[in-house]
Amino acid sequence: MKHNAYHYGHYAIKGSAMRILLAEDDSVLADGLTRSLRQSGYAIDCVKNGPDADTALSTQEFDLLILDLGLPKMSGLEVLRRLRARASLLPVLILTAADSIEQRVNGLDLGADDYMAKPFALSELEARVRALTRRGAGGGPTVIRHGPLVYDQVGRSAYINDQMLDLSARELGLLEILLARSGRLVSKEQLVDHLCEWGEEVSNNAIEVYVHRLRKKLEVGGVRIATVRGLGYCLEKAAVAGADLATAAK
Secondary structure (H helix, E strand, O other): OHHHOOOOOOOOOOOOOOEEEEEOOOHHHHHHHHHHHHHOOOEEEEEOOHHHHHHHHHHOOOOEEEEEOOOOOOOHHHHHHHHHHOOOOOOEEEEEOOOOHHHHHHHHHOOOOEEEEOOOOHHHHHHHHHHHHHHHHOOOOOEEEEOOEEEEOOOOEEEEOOEEOOOOHHHHHHHHHHHHOOOOOEEHHHHHHHHHHOOOOOOHHHHHHHHHHHHHHHHOOOOOEEEEOOOEEEEOOOOOOHHHHHHHOO
């Protein structure tokens, strides 16, 4: 889709206006949003299908993405999944049909920051854009990288080599604390305490089962959880070989 790399940067002047990518295939709505947001001082680039949005996001810098989930050729959900798999911190506002609660939930689960259901008032959309661009300027969502593993703390989703992992709430809880203490020993008691913070009642024996399941899912990408017998577990540092485990676990 090289011919559509056209407008990226056409309106944006470095160091001035906030730059927004609008991915919307409804021409009337896209034109209205573009005019309104430009009048508010934003620089707008507009694409009308999923592949063009994905290309723009992987090659250009933006301050906000306004993403219609019903894009042709590649769904908005897939565009969002790919964006977060690249560990992007870009704030995302998704646009959904009024009756698509499932789409909304899926979008938020994949790491969207906010949503608006059509039809909506332009004034409300502009207010949400202002809030998200302020948040983005302050740092935005936190993403942790560990070798091929990418973990989005806001969306609570994990990816290995762009593939989203199917993890339960307890497995996600374990992954969070292991990532936070990467290369260091985490005791079973610490794992139990962390899961209890999420309202999960688990026993020490159950921890072994959850660690085993999580380990199997991470191993496909070469991410290893080592057992330190009688003490607990250790997520091996991305560049640390098994031979160095004793040092890493101290």
